[in-house]
Amino acid sequence: MSKVSLENVCKNFGNVEAVSCFYLDVEDKEFLVLLGPSGCGKSTTLRMIAGLEELTEGNIYIGDKLVNDMPPRDRDIAMVFQDYALYPHMTVYHNMAFGLKLRKFPRTEIEQRVKEAADILGIQDLLERKPRELSGGQRQRVAVGRAIVRKPAVFLFDEPLSNLDAKLRGQMRAELSKLHDQLKTTIIYVTHDQVEAMTMGTKIVIMNEGIIHQVGSPMEIYDYPVNKFVGGFIGSPGMNFLSAKIVSEKSRLYVDTGGFQLLIPSKKNSFLESKTDQEVILGIRPEHIQDAVFTDETSITDSFKAVVEVVETLGAEVQLNVVSGEHDLIARVDPRTKAARHQEIELAVNMEKIHIFETEPPNERVKTEE
Amino acid sequence: MVTIASTVNGRSSPGILSRLKSRRYAAYWMVLPLVILIAGLVVYPFVYSVYLSFENKAETKFVGLKNYKRLLNYKTFWLVTGNSFRFTLTAVFFKATLGLILALILNNLPFGGQRIWRGVSLIPWVMPLALSSMGWWWIFEPTHSAINWIIVQFGGTPKPWLSDPFWARVSCIVTNIWFGTPFFMIMYLAGLKSIPESLYEAAQIDGARALQRFRYVTFPMLSKLIGITVMFSTIVTFANFDIVRILTRGGPRYTTHLFGTYAFNIGIESGHLPRGSAVALFMFPVLGLAAFFILRNIARGEE
Numbered sequence: 001m002s003k004v005s006l007e008n009v010c011k012n013f014g015n016v017e018a019v020s021c022f023y024l025d026v027e028d029k030e031f032l033v034l035l036g037p038s039g040c041g042k043s044t045t046l047r048m049i050a051g052l053e054e055l056t057e058g059n060i061y062i063g064d065k066l067v068n069d070m071p072p073r074d075r076d077i078a079m080v081f082q083d084y085a086l087y088p089h090m091t092v093y094h095n096m097a098f099g100l101k102l103r104k105f106p107r108t109e110i111e112q113r114v115k116e117a118a119d120i121l122g123i124q125d126l127l128e129r130k131p132r133e134l135s136g137g138q139r140q141r142v143a144v145g146r147a148i149v150r151k152p153a154v155f156l157f158d159e160p161l162s163n164l165d166a167k168l169r170g171q172m173r174a175e176l177s178k179l180h181d182q183l184k185t186t187i188i189y190v191t192h193d194q195v196e197a198m199t200m201g202t203k204i205v206i207m208n209e210g211i212i213h214q215v216g217s218p219m220e221i222y223d224y225p226v227n228k229f230v231g232g233f234i235g236s237p238g239m240n241f242l243s244a245k246i247v248s249e250k251s252r253l254y255v256d257t258g259g260f261q262l263l264i265p266s267k268k269n270s271f272l273e274s275k276t277d278q279e280v281i282l283g284i285r286p287e288h289i290q291d292a293v294f295t296d297e298t299s300i301t302d303s304f305k306a307v308v309e310v311v312e313t314l315g316a317e318v319q320l321n322v323v324s325g326e327h328d329l330i331a332r333v334d335p336r337t338k339a340a341r342h343q344e345i346e347l348a349v350n351m352e353k354i355h356i357f358e359t360e361p362p363n364e365r366v367k368t369e370e
Numbered sequence: 371m372v373t374i375a376s377t378v379n380g381r382s383s384p385g386i387l388s389r390l391k392s393r394r395y396a397a398y399w400m401v402l403p404l405v406i407l408i409a410g411l412v413v414y415p416f417v418y419s420v421y422l423s424f425e426n427k428a429e430t431k432f433v434g435l436k437n438y439k440r441l442l443n444y445k446t447f448w449l450v451t452g453n454s455f456r457f458t459l460t461a462v463f464f465k466a467t468l469g470l471i472l473a474l475i476l477n478n479l480p481f482g483g484q485r486i487w488r489g490v491s492l493i494p495w496v497m498p499l500a501l502s503s504m505g506w507w508w509i510f511e512p513t514h515s516a517i518n519w520i521i522v523q524f525g526g527t528p529k530p531w532l533s534d535p536f537w538a539r540v541s542c543i544v545t546n547i548w549f550g551t552p553f554f555m556i557m558y559l560a561g562l563k564s565i566p567e568s569l570y571e572a573a574q575i576d577g578a579r580a581l582q583r584f585r586y587v588t589f590p591m592l593s594k595l596i597g598i599t600v601m602f603s604t605i606v607t608f609a610n611f612d613i614v615r616i617l618t619r620g621g622p623r624y625t626t627h628l629f630g631t632y633a634f635n636i637g638i639e640s641g642h643l644p645r646g647s648a649v650a651l652f653m654f655p656v657l658g659l660a661a662f663f664i665l666r667n668i669a670r671g672e673e
Contacts, residue, residue, distance in 0.1 A: 073575065085569050088591070182583060
């Protein structure tokens with residue numbers, strides 16, 4: 001069992017609150033991703049679990065053991081660092097064997113475990129090399145190898161892919177996911193890259209300014225962001241936010257952005273009636289704005305007119321930067337679109353997928369369905 | 371053949387002035403002042419002292435290797451050789467060790483205090499050695515000095531610090547350690563600062579305790595720097611002059627003389643300049659070897 005529990009954990013640096021008190025349970029064999037912009041406290045949280053940072057308050061349990069006062073070496077964890085932190089004067093083999101050697105494993109077992117890990121990661125041929133003779137991707141693998149030879153209860157990853165180029169990063173994402181399936185251990189993974197979080201995580205924790213905003217599966221967080229921050233942080237390009245007002249005409253509810261009005265599907269009415277004539281923030285993901293000519297029939301849509309500013313052809317889709325009234329929006333539309341610069345286009349919004357947020361911080365999402 | 375030569379000539383005669391202005395020559399112009407300085411202060415005295423060491427006492431006759439041969443037959447010369455090596459090895463060993471310990475302590479101090487203590491601990495090194503040697507002479511001086519006063523206060527018997535061969539050597543070495551340790555400390559401190567913190571954290575997670583972190587991370591990461599610093603200090607220590615000159619003048623009975631002070635003793639005080647040069651030149655192989663290792667290490671580090 002390698003459940004990790006954080007109970008009322010917080011961290012201050014002097015007078016600065018780095019991480020506000022929170023509770024978090026990481027289930028056995030879960031791939032938990034701590035996601036947030038830099039400086040949000042996610043690395044601090046990870047380092048508290050690792051034992052590299054003391055808690056200001058609270059308790060951390062790994063398995064059933066309270067580990068608050070336990071040094072990192074006794075916590076049964078392994079960590080992969082952002083800069084890999086390979087020992088430059090040791091060969092790859094000794095880098096990987098170091099932890100086992102200090103724990104006085106017999107030689108034959110060390111050899112066998114290092115070989116096993118090297119096979120999994122495809123670095124058998126690099127064992128005699130020094131870290132400086134390796135490429136970024138190879139170092140990354142060695143760093144992971146050093147962690148897996150120990151067979152720890154929990155793996156901690158601190159932005160391990162951020163020093164790799166885009167292509168390698170994509171490849172390593174897939175490999176880490178595979179590794180997680182293979183090893184069947186708990187992983188806690190820190191990143192600021194939402195793509196990594198969405199693709200690898202089984203559970204995502206979204207943090208900002210030391211506060212946990214939302215904990216949920218990738219799709220939960222994508223579909224039901226609790227507030228404007230989460231909505232804007234997840235998804236690329238980010239969600240469009242428009243200041244708007246809920247208005248009622250002939251017992252129908254509209255969201256009025258000043259420039260255009262969109263009809264709210266009637267099944268959301270009961271949730272939004274109370275907001276009538278109030279200012280709100282309308283959130284629409286770019287992928288939910290379509291060229292009206294190519295909308296799919298199954299969803300409830302409403303459309304508005306806008307002027308195209310930029311057309312970015314990405315192959316599988318076209319990204320449009322458009323202006324409607326005072327609002328700038330981004331839309332990801334069907335590649336067959338006829339959209340051209342400076343021309344008007346009719347865009348259809350998938351009204352089932354819109355989000356309404358409060359105008360007052362913390363900009364919570366208004367519930368619009370069960 | 372002729373036509374080729376003439377075309378080459380025709381192409382490469384753009385006049386001296388523009389040649390001097392070209393980038394390639396500009397570099398030579400820029401290092402010229404340094405070359406002159408080194409030639410005047412290093413090459414000329416060196417060559418001259420080699421020349422001098424082949425002459426007789428009156429500097430009137432070329433005597434070949436006679437001065438060197440004579441020295442090798444002097445018991446005193448071998449005493450001085452032993453002194454020099456003993457002095458250098460002991461002093462460098464303690465400077466390197468103490469410097470490392472101090473650097474580790476300083477490096478673990480909180481940031482504000484670290485700056486103050488770093489400054490304070492550099493004082494011995496930035497003070498002119500002749501002055502601080504005077505200070506140490508006063509501390510060791512047998513009749514009215516600080517150490518003996520303290521010993522007497524605690525009911526002990528005063529020691530003849532500078533007139534007993536053993537204690538005179540100890541005194542010289544202690545003074546040298548006091549002077550040279552800050553150099554090691556500051557070099558090591560710079561080295562320690564360049565070791566990424568994450569290596570220690572990785573080692574901590576790998577299970578290394580404090581001593582193991584030192585043994586497996588700090589020490590190997592510093593080893594090259596330690597090598598260079600030790601070699602560099604060896605040169606400076608081996609060629610030391612001020613401390614012995616001021617504390618003991620080589621006495622009692624030559625037991626604290628080093629090559630430098632002995633050369634001065636023979637060359638200036640006894641007036642045999644050629645033989646004094648020969649003594650000084652005996653340092654050359656040792657210093658040359660140390661310099662060779664330093665340069666080789668630096669060149670390797672740059673690869």
